Amino acid sequence: MEFVNKEYFLLLLLLVPYLIWYLLYGRKSEPSMRMSDTYAYQYAPKSLRVRLAWLPMLLRIVTFILIVLVLARPQTRNDWGKRTVEGIDIMLAMDVSTSMLAEDLKPNRIEAAKSVAAEFISGRPDDNIGLTIFAGEAFTQCPMTTDHTSLLNLLQNVRTDIAARGLIEDGTAIGMGLANAVGRLKDGKAKSKVVILLTDGSNNMGDISPLTAANIAKSFGIRVYTIAIGSKTMAPYPMPVGGTVQYVNMRADVDVETLSEIASTAGGHFYRATNTAELKKIYEDIDKLEKTKMDVKKFSKHYDAYQPFAMAAFITMLLEVLLRLVVFRRIP
Known part of the structure; x- marks a missing residue:
């Protein structure tokens, strides 16, 4: 003060x-009263x-x-206050294609992925974390920041209808999503740099192949953790028909081999998440990463x-x- x-x-x-x-x-x-002798009051309590x-x-x-x-x-x-913390640079690359509306994870894939990502962000207050979203194209939803309140707000606003509304092309451009995240991380000062890639499909869009993006990440010393979200067989998918919604069973289309190769190339790990508990497993490996000191500015x-x-x-x-x-x- x-x-x-x-x-x-x-x-x-x-x-x-x-x-x-x-x-x-x-x-x-102060008012007083005169007395001829005060001896009687000398020892009065x-x-x-x-x-x-x-x-x-x-x-x-x-x-x-x-x-x-x-x-x-x-x-x-x-003013701006400065403090030194220990953390790592992390970019979350999240698939927002329309197939993420499948409801084999509750309430659906996209909401489950957002919930786990939000819990992950809240559990690492000193990390520099950003968010890339991709469907047929990729863009940065939030650059790397330690202001996790703003990041969580932007994460909650992620929706799969951006492709349906024509804002970006629908599809799954894994290579573009990974390349976008790598572009945000490559100039970071932290010793440990990580991309956590969440998707439920296989690469079918974009100008950069997933393995090319993985090799670029490797050249910059960036580890890539890949998570395949969704069941291994069929999944209920809400299909709009007229003015109603009907559920159809959609076959899983996750390119497990490519995601596993991306993780192996970039020094990370591959996870298959058919439920929320398996999604959380990624915390165990991220917490083992080397941390580095960095200066954080905070405005009060x-x-x-x-x-x-x-x-x-x-x-x-x-x-x-x-x-x-x-x-x-x-x-x-």
């Missing part, structure tokens, strides 16, 4: 003459009210100090923090007035 108007702290110097006045003259100005007679004066001083703090305008810091937004001091000043002032007029009331 910092104070914008520090010059107001000079007002605290006024407490010095006030205390001197109170000790020398303040008590003498003092009541709690007499012992706490100084309390209103103390509350008055505390109120003044709190008001000065409010005038000084306390604020949180508004400022806000005025005078409210607690103002509330405390109001309470102490009200308490002082009540004590002076009720508990310690003096009748001249």
Whole structure:
């Protein structure tokens, strides 16, 4: 916490003459009763009210100090903070073709993949993570970042209808998705760089073959983990017919051999995920990767923090007035 108007702290110097006045003259100005002899009261016990007679004066001083703090305008810091963390560079390459709507994983393949990816991101707060999505084409949904809140928001917005709406071509361009992720990772400073490729199909689109992209990843020291999502036989797929949706059984079309070869070429591992538990298995290998130190900049937004001091000043002032007029009331 910092104070914008520090010059107001000079007002605290006024407490010095006030205390001197109170000790020398303040008590003498209070009402008193003259007696010829006070010997009889010399050893009389003092009541709690007499012992706490100084309390209103103390509350008055505390109120003044709190008001000065409010005038000084306390604020949180508004700057970029730097800290050093240990993490790795990771790009998630996720298939968003329409076949990812198959419901052999619950509720469907795309939602299961997003759920596991979100859990993975949340479990690695110090990693630099980005997201590439691909169907017949590939593009970066989120560049590598340690701002995982923004990344998770962008992940939740991933949908398979971008191909159906004509934003990109439908299909499965595994090579393009992998190449896009490699392009984001190649200039990273981390010692460990990883691509996690999730798909439910075989490469049938794009200008770059999956194995060519795998060799490019290998040349940059990037490991590639591939995950084949979907059952090994048939899967229920929602097919729009007229204004309704009918389910048809769709045969699995995952190119297991190519995905396995990609992982082997780029020093990673291949996984076959027919359920969520198998998807989570990738965590075990990622956690074993070497970590590297990197500097992270974080922006903290400022806000005025005078409210607690103002509330405390109001309470102490009200308490002082009540004590002076009720508990310690003096009748001249």
